[in-house]
Amino acid sequence: MTRAIRYKRVCHSLLLRYCLGVMLLFPSVGKTVVEGIPCTPEPTSMIVNYGDLVNCQIDPVSDLDGFRFSGAAGEAVRVQTAKLGGPGFSSFEVFGPDGTLICFGGSTNCQLAQGGAHTILVSEGFNDAIVNYALALERIAPPSLAARPIDYSQVLSDEINGVGDIDAFVFTGGANDLVRVQTSKLGGPGFSSFEVFGPDGTLICFGGSTNCQLTQGGAHTILVSEGFNDATVIYSLTLECIVGVCPAPPPPPPAPPPAPPFEAEPATPQNPIPCRGSRCRVPIICNLQPDEGTPCVNRIRLLVRASSVRMSDATSTRAPRMIRFAFGVANVPPSEIKNVKLRLTSTGRRIVKMGKRRLRGVIEIRNTPGDLIDSTPVRIRIR
Numbered sequence: 001m002t003r004a005i006r007y008k009r010v011c012h013s014l015l016l017r018y019c020l021g022v023m024l025l026f027p028s029v030g031k032t033v034v035e036g037i038p039c040t041p042e043p044t045s046m047i048v049n050y051g052d053l054v055n056c057q058i059d060p061v062s063d064l065d066g067f068r069f070s071g072a073a074g075e076a077v078r079v080q081t082a083k084l085g086g087p088g089f090s091s092f093e094v095f096g097p098d099g100t101l102i103c104f105g106g107s108t109n110c111q112l113a114q115g116g117a118h119t120i121l122v123s124e125g126f127n128d129a130i131v132n133y134a135l136a137l138e139r140i141a142p143p144s145l146a147a148r149p150i151d152y153s154q155v156l157s158d159e160i161n162g163v164g165d166i167d168a169f170v171f172t173g174g175a176n177d178l179v180r181v182q183t184s185k186l187g188g189p190g191f192s193s194f195e196v197f198g199p200d201g202t203l204i205c206f207g208g209s210t211n212c213q214l215t216q217g218g219a220h221t222i223l224v225s226e227g228f229n230d231a232t233v234i235y236s237l238t239l240e241c242i243v244g245v246c247p248a249p250p251p252p253p254p255a256p257p258p259a260p261p262f263e264a265e266p267a268t269p270q271n272p273i274p275c276r277g278s279r280c281r282v283p284i285i286c287n288l289q290p291d292e293g294t295p296c297v298n299r300i301r302l303l304v305r306a307s308s309v310r311m312s313d314a315t316s317t318r319a320p321r322m323i324r325f326a327f328g329v330a331n332v333p334p335s336e337i338k339n340v341k342l343r344l345t346s347t348g349r350r351i352v353k354m355g356k357r358r359l360r361g362v363i364e365i366r367n368t369p370g371d372l373i374d375s376t377p378v379r380i381r382i383r
Helices: 003-025 346-354
Strands: 045-047 053-058 065-071 076-085 090-095 101-105 105-112 118-126 133-140 154-160 167-173 180-189 191-199 201-208 209-213 217-227 233-243 264-266 273-276 279-286 296-305 322-332 335-346 358-366 372-383
Touching: 053 118, 053 167, 065 133, 065 167, 076 090, 090 133, 101 105, 118 133, 133 217, 133 372, 154 167, 154 217, 154 358, 180 191, 201 209, 217 233, 279 296, 279 322, 296 372, 322 346, 322 358, 335 346
Parallel strands: 045 065, 273 372
Antiparallel strands: 053 133, 065 118, 076 105, 076 133, 090 101, 090 118, 154 233, 167 217, 180 209, 180 233, 191 201, 191 217, 264 279, 273 279, 279 335, 296 322, 296 358, 322 335, 358 372
């Protein structure tokens, strides 16, 4: 054996040992946190909420998967499926509470005419093949509770991960404002595109970098997705005001609901809260009586202490006291306890990638107008 060959083998051996050591010490290195939750086993009949991304499959041939969500009359929602694998392709139909067909296709905006439980049926396009797919559901108007706020002159970073994901953003614009909306690719195999919707759900503009003429004042929704819904992408989103009231005036205060839900609270004693992949599970109890008939629908935020992760704020010389780690919306029947799934924010996913395993934080529960109704210190365990 020549000296050169012996030298090459020694180098390869040392490199292999170094890589194995890094993987054992830092198990999160090289892993990508993929969004999306698996569907329930066959026969699939599953409850979904706005902001959910569900991974499922049509198997065997002629299979039908059912998903149900609660919608209000007048809401505009986006339903879309994306192919993950297999020889076929997926399509869907959306039915109202009375069985009326509302919309269908592969990626469609649906205008809900009734309030109540709606059904999504997913099948293979020609019912002659199997296919793995992702189903995404998001509300356009009024803006989703899961939508991330963005202001004029602000740049936000996020990612479409996994395939078929939709990211929602919300901003307040004035009537006749001219604004520039732009996405830029930061990484990944795909490319990002956006759509801008008015307060009534009307599509105003779309593309990758476009000037948008607003026709109404109020809360507008931006939906960002991968251009062909067949890849992942890391992107930045920029919003700037060109002409009009810059910045836009604050929206009028919302009218108080007839019965603000001050009834939801964390169920005890689940502590620490388990988090895995791109989501956490929090048990929530609804204190309403069964005869009241309405579920507890509340916004939930999971915050972590900045001191436990030592992340600095890019806009300040001091670290923020609390960091937004995960969020979600509870939909718990009266007098019941339900595990509510919280979706990690982009900052939360970065914390997971840092290899943190135990954190300290706070669960915040807010009512529909956004008032804080419960704040509970918790511990978080990341698996």
